[in-house]
Amino acid sequence: MTATFLILAAITIAGTVAAMAMRNLVHCVLALTLGFAGLAALYLQLGAQFVGLTQVLVYVGAVAILAVFVIMMTQKPAQTTESIFSSFWLTGSLIAALVFAVLGWAIYSSRLTSAIVSPHVEAAVRPIGDALMHRFVLPLEIMGLLLTAALIGAVVVAIQEKRGSA
Amino acid sequence: MDEQLKTELRKQGIVATTLQELYNWGRKNSLWPLNFGLACCAIEMIAASMARYDMARFGAEVFRPSPRQADLMIVAGTVTKKMAPQVVRLYNQMAEPKYVISMGACAISGGPFKQGYNVLKGIDRYIPVDVYIPGCPPRPEALIDALMALQKLIDHQPLTGADRPRHLRADAPSEFIVPGFGAHDLEPSQNPEVWNAPLVNISLAGTDDAGKH
Amino acid sequence: MFGEGILKGLAETARNFLGSYVSKKRLTTVQYPEERLPQIEAYRNFPFLVYDGEDWQQGLRCVSCFICEKECPPKCIFIEKSTDKKPDAVGKPQFYPTVFNIDVSVCMSCQICVEVCPFDAIKMDTDFELSTDNRFSGLLWDKKHLAKSNEHYHKIHPTEAAVVDAQLAAERAKVAAKAKAAAEAKPAAAPATPPPVPAATEK
Amino acid sequence: MTNSPYFPVLVLLAAGVGFAIAPLALAWIWAWKFSPRKPGPSKNAIYECGLESAGDAWIQFHPGYYLYAIIFLVFDVEAVFLLPFAVAFTGLTFAAGMAMLVFLLLLVEGLVWAYQKQVLVWS
Amino acid sequence: MIAATEPIRILPKSRADGGEGQFLEVSMGPQHPSTHGVFRMDVVLDGERIVKLKPVFGYLHRNHEKIAEHETYLGSMPYTDRLDYFCSLTNNWAYALAVEKLAGIQVPERAEYIRIITAELTRFQNHAALIGFLTQDMGASGTPLMYAFRERETILDLFESLTGARMMCNYMRFGGCRVDLPAGWLDHAKKFVATLPRFLDEFERLLASNEILMARTQGVGVLSKELAVNAGVTGPVLRASGVNYDVRKVDKYGIYDRFAFKIPMGEHGDTYDRYMVRLLEMRESLNILNQALKDIPEGPIVDPKTRIRGFKPKPGEAYGRIEAPKGELGFYLVSDGTSNPYRYRVRPPSLMNLTVLEQLCIGRNVADVVVILGSIDIVMGEVDR
Amino acid sequence: MHSAIQQADQIFVALQHRVAGYLPVKFQSIADVILSVIAIVLVFAFLFAVTTVLERKGLGRIQNRYGPNRVGPAGFFQPLADGVKSLTKEDLVPRAADQAVHFMAPVLLVIAAFLAYAVLPVGRNMVLADLNAGVLFFFAVGTLVELAVFMAGWSSRNKYSLLGAMRAIAQMISYEVPLVLASIVVIMAAGSLSTVSIVNMQTGYSGIWPHWFVLTPWGFAGFNLFMIAATAESNRSPFDLPEGESEIIAGYYIEYSGFKFALFFLGEYLGMFATSGLAITLFLGGWAAPFSFLTWIPSYLWFFAKLLLMIAIFIWIRGTLPRLRMDQLMNFAWQFMLPMTLINVFAAGVWHFMPGGVIRWLVCAVLLIVPAVLLSRGLKQGKKFEARTYRFAE
């Protein structure tokens, strides 16, 4: 457990907490990008360069933008003063705390965690490509199918009024 | 006063002077005008930035459309009463330091149109003007001349002291009241904070000008 | 349709870019304060009062007839007439302006004052470097500021000034002849003859 | 830590932050020392061509942008899968190339569908 | 005191169904880089699409007409310069024409020639500058505008050496012109006019076949023939819509019937047509200029009967109009027999052409609006007077 | 290679090691890094200053005028004056604005712009971080720009800036995919995401001709597509819609004044340099000399010469072309750029699986030209943009 890790973890958690707790939705998304970036840095630290950069590319570059768009398209003209949390926030946070307690307990008590640290490894891109084209060819095609389905589905869901206006 | 303190002071003085020179040099060579034309004079203003006169030589061709990024407001043309609040607001929204060149007769005094009911008799009723260029419209060279006059003006502005320019003083205002539209005229019809012209020489009217006509 | 138009445009700008290093036609900038275009003779900016001879007060051609003041479209001229008379350019005793103000912050350089002046007393100057930081002291020109010599007039508008001078000389000769004739007839009446000013009667 | 390949990036990041912040700090010092900031109600109002800005800019926006964002997202992910393939490409067999082609075609199919639905025509 | 400029509420804040996103109400202008002066459009946007557009003007209302009622007939002449400040000479002409009609004054032949020469030069520089501004509005960083102004400066030099001023010429008088052509002016003008076709070629190469320009202008802002006529649109904008109406041909004012020239006509009525019609009109102007510069006779330049001062036309009224570069410029004068006009009215082409702006812009993009506005060619001095 | 040439080539690297060598061994690697970072920051900031004045002078020359020539020798101190002015200018933040986000936007933009230089090899052995996934790093960092622009436009709470921000995001996301896809052809050929190895792939020569990727059909097409996308990504004319002056005044940075505004300018130009640099790295052989007999000129000079050339082209285009409209821009991205880049990937694949020779060239060229023609037809959507003939009335 190094200083780098601590800093990155702190940034990540701060980002995610802020993302979940801030009032202004755009601020939430901006905080979220910080969290995503922190996670990406953690991946990089773990030697998964490709995944880390992909995380930035997809989450910061695309998902956050998507969320921002949706916020822009659904925002209210006036800021509401009422609570940003739902009526059962207490139950919700209790459940979350419980989950964390269970998970933490599990992690802490698990024997897996005492596994030996392997030497420095790095997930180079080329083996990833090889693996993708051989071992994971079927998931890849399924992924393609899924993405196409998501594309069509999301567009169909969002398109409705477009036809109406055109 | 011992020797050491003296040299120290001198050093600081030099620093202050070079700082002032650098500051004035930077300001005067980077006068970005607000992209804003009102009437006829605006065409000569455009002509001044075109190939033949090329205001760009002075680094002043960066016409910024947003007042936030502009340093110089060239009031080029007739300011009507309907437009005056907007002009004042644009001036207000510029960031300090900001300068105003009142270009042409109309902007200075209403010019040929000052007899009109909708024409403001000089933009200096609402905002402070640094340089006036007479002419209807002034030649592009005259605008460049005014720009150089403004540069000279900036060059002589001290950074500290009592006679430092307005934008360096904390107590001097940086924005001025935006006139509102009244039922017959702008309200107020001038801003006494800025407009300190001599009142009309009533004695003139009082004199017996029977011999006049 | 696949970018030829764009390429043509690019070629045109490239030609101008490169041409600017070799051809004056492609680099039309006149670097103003140092370089100047040749003064165009007809150019006018603001009026001035012509005076003949050395003394600007004596030689002023203006007889304060108020025509220019009346005809000035933006009403930027203000004249006050003298109570006494003094000889004018032609030699006739005339009124002269005690106050002659032009507010150049109002003047629209329309030249109508010059056109209507029957005395060739007011002409258009060509100076345009008039930037000032005070509109009251800088742009309200009095008689002293406005008075410029006939030589100055010759310098800025040579052709026009020559014509004016010839006219004036002819008129002067005519008046002199008339005066001579009058002097021979009744020596005392001649100086009081009013000048042929059509507008003066209208006033 | 300094052996990490990301250390230079980190230093560059710091330099970038410094490069952005330093002049702002300098400007702030200048403003504090010499040229006081003078905010005002009209000065710090929103600029709108010289008029008083009426109504909020933060309004509910036209949803046309969203469709582009979706397609962008999908193709972004596609590019993520394409990159490792491209890196490994020189060592790959024809069959692998075909597999990728199938993957691509699947996505292109979505694109073609979007064409036909006129989604990709900016309104 | 009334609260300062509230933009006119044109529409409710969001549409009834509420699903498509709210409308954004924006005022473009009065200070906007491409509203050609102090023009304002209150625009309601749906995304980037224009849902509603209301032109708002009066920001340059300088009371020209009211002032003219207090001025002598001659005194209004310099004020006409400042109407459409690009084309002071055609404004002069239109006003002179109206007064000549009112008072029944004849113009000597040489003066008519000078008028045509100056008017066509004015038309040329106006169109050149307009095309420059139009491309500027399209986002070309000033290059075509600079080229246009390069030629314009030379034309202004010609004006200056003739009239004494670059822009505000105040040159024409009732019954003729103020001064005769200075020595060497004609040769100079001939030489210069001979270089202008080369400039037009350059201009065309630079832009006319540019794909981006075509994409930005073709099919944008289509003005139908019927609407154009009904809305009183005149000038190149009208002719781009395919209506053959040019006051130079219809009224044959001045001596335009002596010159052979053609009227370019558009078919689609879109922005590209308006752009091209102007380019072609510039060529026709050169045509007229060449003929006029060749044929100009010697003679007086002003009707000797006209007086500069004390000009008092008989009671009555007259409407005189010419084909100004922007369209039909008319002056309507009512005389009550005094030296000041009782009523002085300018029929500005820019204002009339603006009538159709709203119809042209609805449903288009923000980017189209500035292009359409640019192609209509307005000058606020004329719109607001 | 002669040692003198080699020395000249490696002079900065050697200098760096020499300076670092004065320090204890423990700090040497850190010093190395810090020195290169300083060099990068200073060089590119300087390049920014020079480019602004070159752009203004170049535009001036295109437009028959001088451009800035009074401040300092030949006007080259102009950016300095602008800098001093910007530094001392009042910093205005609208009252209604989101202050924190408003502040962070330009900072983030500059950071993102600088980060991209980490993986750009500006000369032989002159790269800050030779990352395994260098190209991917570049694109990942590039996404931060979108975020910064959105933050600027949104936080200003100005209608025009918001329009500008929405335009900017829509434009950037639309051209990001083509940008990535256009570079994939190079990655396929190079078999690596590392910028250094991509350049190394291109340093060889056949006769005097270099092995640049741009000299293949797919490389040429890829280069053009990449440059178009890069122009759009860096908001340069004719794709400068987000700040389209004539339409939305100043776009997303309309409310920025003082040095924050200067930072936007800086970020934008740095972004332009970075994408140009990547284009050079991917397609134009990076720091490699264009002909084998010119290899004696130091590698970094070649890189910057190419960079300046790219900048000149950017300026040239800016001086000539009008701006596209939003719908045309978007349609161009999705209906032309995206399919073309995909086809280009396919063409590169075909190239790989075909034996060398003229036939390969032909097949590849046909594979690219035919869809290009068809797609540009489709772009017009039935509308025919063409020069028209006009009738004249007598």
Place this chain on the structure above:
Amino acid sequence: MTLENIKSEVEAKVPGCALEIVANPSPSGQHSLRIDPAHAVAIAAFMRDAEHLRFDYCSNVTGIDWPGKEISEKVKVKKLVDGVEQEVEEVRKSQTVGHLEVVYHLYSMEKKHGPVILRMRTEDRAEKVHLPSLTSVWQSADFQEREIFDLYGVVFDGHPDLRRILMWDGFKDHPMRKDYVEPDDYEYEPTAHDEVLERARQHRTVMGAQ
């Protein structure tokens, strides 16, 4: 196609309308046709649509203000003076009712003839200032009628969007009327003329009182 022809034709086609030819004594010879507001739209539509007239283009729309004049006439009145009825000459002053006039200049783009000038009058200048709008016939009248409304105060019934066009919305006066009083904003005039000077003096007294 003389004005008389048009007049008789219109009178035949639009029943009940009153037309009057207004002669123009000036050399321009542009005589005009005064129409009654009640039938204005019908007349205009006829002028536009009639096959041989086709005045499809309304070039110019203008307002003119004709304020009421004071007419003094001498009248002989019988009066009881000192109980005796005498005939006394008396000056009787009467005020004519002023009116606002709107002038339309029509041309035909199709037939290329014109102009034909139409005029309409309001009943007075204060209350009965309503006239029908011809915007429905010629769209070109839109802005110009708004302008007349703004500057003269003629209210055009049936105009689609009758708002002030040149002055701001809160403005109260109609500045082109002959009796418009200009706002007092003459604090300073470097070259004062009599009238201006007088205003400035008044202003000074007003301002000085504060």
Place this chain on the structure above:
Amino acid sequence: MSSLTSYLLVSALIFSIGLAGALTRRSAILVLIGIELMLNAANLNFIAFWRYGPNPQALTGVMFAIFSIGIAAAEAAVGLGIVLAVYRHSKTTELDQMNSMKG
């Protein structure tokens, strides 16, 4: 505490934060973001297990993470699209109100 443990703890924390957000926030958008966070937490687990697992050369964890990112992206697209669609229907993104406006 070993490295793996700490990564897993961070992951668990992020998961819980995401869960808490998803359960407590009223805005549907933030609920979706919470779910995204939970997915991300899983990704961190994949990477950490790959890194500290017995056979890092197999890249299984990395591949899992990549596919997971792809799926998460697809989920975000569809999820946010649904939010948009629901918003169009009920003019709100707040879950409470969505419930109350059922039908």
